[in-house]
Amino acid sequence: MPNPGSVFEGTYEAKQVQEERPDLAPTPAEYQTSVFSVKSFCANESGPCVASALVTYPDFVPPPAPQPVVLDFVDGRWIANLALPSFSCSTVSGTPLQASGWQVSSFEQADGVDDGSLITGTGVTHAGPPCLKEYSTAYTFTRTGPLDPVMVIPSPDELPPLVDSPGSALSGTYDLDLTPLPEPGNVNAQQVTESGNYQSSCTRTGDRCVSILDAETDILPTLEWADGAWSSDATYASAPCEDGSGQQQTTIRVSLTNNDASTSPAQALTGEVRKTYAGDCPGEVAWTIAATRTGD
Structure with missing residues (x-):
């Protein structure tokens, strides 16, 4: 057959x-x-x-x-x-x-x-x-x-064979814990805890992947994998400063790595989220990330 x-x-x-x-x-x-x-x-x-x-x-x-x-x-x-x-x-x-x-x-x-x-x-x-x-x-x-x-x-x-990419390791349900870094600009930063399910899809060459979070949260919703790490780099439209002093533009950068690259699905990942504000009220806040897999 x-x-x-x-x-x-x-x-x-x-x-x-x-x-x-x-x-x-x-x-x-x-x-x-x-x-x-x-x-x-x-x-x-x-x-x-x-x-x-x-x-x-x-x-x-x-x-x-x-x-x-x-x-x-x-x-x-x-x-x-x-x-x-x-x-x-x-x-x-x-x-x-x-x-x-x-x-x-x-x-x-x-x-x-x-x-x-x-x-x-x-x-x-x-x-x-x-x-x-x-x-x-x-x-x-x-x-x-x-x-x-x-x-x-x-x-x-x-054609070259389909590659089983390490970027597919971010798969399943994860608890996401964000802890403010001890930096001067982090005075008002709060601890953040969320959970959700990631599903990853990769190009057939395995050099790039995308991981989509299904939870209704704006915490790490979409990450791209390349060169051994998941990341996101997004600049948002200008918005009013919180104190009403003018306009600011926010850029959010995320980096995340598998603590044990030999494991798939990834059981524990760590990284950083950093928000940078430009414009009339510049500043920066940052968190460490700890992602722990809890199920499929």
Whole structure:
């Protein structure tokens, strides 16, 4: 019996439908339908596979160059996690802000289908602070025929293997304890205790990951992993000073490391949160972070 991951092969019509919300711009019509030309490779009759695809947009004039996409078949699903160049948002007053962005996607065969002719799934776009936005896009892949021989698709068997990244170790439920550092500016800083569940997604090369906290808190909501540490660096829009003396702009920087890099999931992590205020009321406050895993 062939590996189930081998069935994602051929030419597909792909349709995407983004969720409708007042704060989201609709997907341009020319991007709503695309053509996926897909080749798959499975090294064994069971286990992981890799799919290599070229994406074209027939409704776009002039048509852009075909876009290469790689999907990995893991545990019955095709996944693709992409770090986006940037994400733009704005405040209620229209002040533009920039944040890091990710799209985390997962696809599987439709119910009752086992030949790869109909594949469905969802891509979730995450924007980190200061935007802190999340929305989903539904995808449907319908096979329309075999591969067009004019499409030169990168050979999936020549692609590097999926990397099991250390950045995926931030996974599960954690207690987060923030303790004010003994610094002059920390006079009014308070002890903070929260808990929540982190789920991490990594690029297939394993060099970057994103960890999303599901708790309703603005404490460490989104962290990115690279170079052995999780971090966040966000500058917020100007706001009134607490004493009413003018305007200030806040930058929040977070760093967090796994106390034992050999363990996954990470059981204990430590780091620092630092808030810097610029403008008419400058200052800085900081906390140490202790994150302790309490469950899945």
